[in-house]
Amino acid sequence: xxxxxxxxxxxxxxxxxxxxxxxxxxxxxxxxxxxxxxxxxxxxxxxxxxxxxxxxxxxxxxxxxxxxxxxxxxxxxxxxxxxxxxxxxxxxxxxxxxxxxxxxxxxxxxxxxxxxxxxxxxxxxxxxxxxxxxxxxxxxxxxxxxxxxxxxxxxxxxxxxxxxxxxxxxxxxxxxxxxxxxxxxxxxxxxxxxxxxx
Amino acid sequence: xxxxxxxxxxxxxxxxxxxxxxxxxxxxxxxxxxxxxxxxxxxxxxxxxxxxxxxxxxxxxxxxxxxxxxxxxxxxxxxxxxxxxxxxxxxxxxxxxxxxxxxxxxxxxxxxxxxxxxxxxxxxxxxxxxxxxxxxxxxxxxxxxxxxxxxxxxxxxxxxxxxxxxxxxxxxxxxxxxxxxxxxxxxxxxxxxxxxxxxxxxxxxxxxxxxxxxxxxxxxxxxxxxxxxxxxxxxxxxxxxxxxxxxxxxxxxxxxxxxxxxxxxxxx
Numbered sequence: 001x002x003x004x005x006x007x008x009x010x011x012x013x014x015x016x017x018x019x020x021x022x023x024x025x026x027x028x029x030x031x032x033x034x035x036x037x038x039x040x041x042x043x044x045x046x047x048x049x050x051x052x053x054x055x056x057x058x059x060x061x062x063x064x065x066x067x068x069x070x071x072x073x074x075x076x077x078x079x080x081x082x083x084x085x086x087x088x089x090x091x092x093x094x095x096x097x098x099x100x101x102x103x104x105x106x107x108x109x110x111x112x113x114x115x116x117x118x119x120x121x122x123x124x125x126x127x128x129x130x131x132x133x134x135x136x137x138x139x140x141x142x143x144x145x146x147x148x149x150x151x152x153x154x155x156x157x158x159x160x161x162x163x164x165x166x167x168x169x170x171x172x173x174x175x176x177x178x179x180x181x182x183x184x185x186x187x188x189x190x191x192x193x194x195x196x197x198x
Numbered sequence: 199x200x201x202x203x204x205x206x207x208x209x210x211x212x213x214x215x216x217x218x219x220x221x222x223x224x225x226x227x228x229x230x231x232x233x234x235x236x237x238x239x240x241x242x243x244x245x246x247x248x249x250x251x252x253x254x255x256x257x258x259x260x261x262x263x264x265x266x267x268x269x270x271x272x273x274x275x276x277x278x279x280x281x282x283x284x285x286x287x288x289x290x291x292x293x294x295x296x297x298x299x300x301x302x303x304x305x306x307x308x309x310x311x312x313x314x315x316x317x318x319x320x321x322x323x324x325x326x327x328x329x330x331x332x333x334x335x336x337x338x339x340x341x342x343x344x345x346x347x348x349x350x351x352x353x354x355x356x357x358x359x360x361x362x363x364x365x366x367x368x369x370x371x372x373x374x375x376x377x378x379x380x381x382x383x384x385x386x387x388x389x390x391x392x393x394x395x396x397x398x399x400x401x402x403x404x405x406x407x408x409x410x411x412x413x414x415x416x417x418x419x420x421x422x423x424x425x426x427x428x429x430x431x432x433x434x435x436x437x438x439x440x441x442x443x444x445x446x447x448x449x450x451x452x453x454x455x456x457x458x459x460x461x462x463x464x465x466x
């Protein structure tokens with residue numbers, strides 16, 4: 001997969017206007033431009049694969065409801081991420097209340113794609129990397145995970161993250177630092193266990 | 199597996215590249231658009247039923263493109279959940295994100311519409327077009343931002359009559375006088391309840407109630423009542439919303455509606 005082709009800013013920024021104005025947007029346009037990234041964000045934030053479509057639709061139900069009020073002061077992508085973040089939290093909370101989901105969460109991520117023997121080596125390697133990355137993400141505390149995903153996956157700036165999460169900028173940086181350390185440590189641990197696996 | 203060339207950025211890239219496949223994209227697109235198109239169908243059937251009982255097809259698309267957002271929104275909320283089985287208990291606790299900075303308020307008045315049961319069935323795969331195939335859905339440069347459609351609002355009696363087989367919630371005044379505002383308020387609440395209480399017999403519906411749809415409809419009707427000066431009905435609907443959805447997605451809208459009830463702090 002051409003991960004490198006994804007720019008620094010994965011989510012398109014369709015509203016370059018300097019002055020906040022009510023943009024003329026419709027749901028279909030917004031959806032078409034952004035749903036892949038919202039999907040990725042929800043997935044990275046811990047929404048289980050089996051609930052991903054529901055969560056995505058929930059996001060766009062909220063978007064549809066609130067889109068007429070979107071005034072362009074925030075970037076559309078940031079606005080969408082903010083909604084996705086809240087929806088993802090609710091799905092995580094609900095999943096934790098369900099014994100089966102809790103068990104699944106402890107397993108890391110049972111819904112990871114399984115490489116087939118017909119896959120090319122590169123494709124299998126990509127899958128393994130993604131599997132490890134998602135497991136490492138799942139090991140993070142929620143507050144750190146959110147900052148990590150918004151910063152490292154969705155490529156938002158720290159001030160944008162601070163705005164979305166409603167936390168001080170310094171807290172964004174401290175959480176990101178801690179998340180990065182924990183993510184690295186988990187990757188190292190998982191890679192070690194993977195190597196030791198026959 | 200050889201990990202020697204791996205580093206942390208590789209794993210982050212893997213996460214960034216984790217986008218839905220083309221088949222997933224198509225499925226997701228159809229699902230969302232199905233909700234939107236269903237909304238258009240429902241409105242065409244509900245709002246302009248007498249004037250436009252035309253075939254679905256192009257006329258529905260053209261109608262959809264001419265609708266205001268509140269109408270689409272309410273209808274999609276009502277219809278999307280049954281279509282998709284949306285898990286809306288999660289939405290109870292939704293909080294607008296840094297609302298002042300990021301999210302503007304939902305308009306206080308919006309059309310209240312009720313989809314007809316046949317709306318969803320009227321959909322066929324041929325209608326579930328991607329946006330490039332349905333330009334009338336994708337763009338609407340002349341669309342009017344949220345304005346109420348008072349002629350679309352469903353009267354309580356219409357709600358009650360529309361669901362004769364649904365178990366009816368206890369109603370202290372089943373036959374309220376038409377000009378009794380308190381009774382009409384109770385009737386409005388009872389009608390809403392009868393239309394939205396879960397029906398045990400509807401086993402074929404996996405998630406038989408959309409919380410967001412129910413909240414939307416209830417509050418839309420409350421705002422419509424406020425707009426019409428019917429404060430007792432509005433108060434009853436707001437109270438009903440607070441009872442059923444104390445931590446609902448739209449609780450802020452509820453409180454804003456409540457604030458509009460009075461100058462009189464004691465309410466009605």
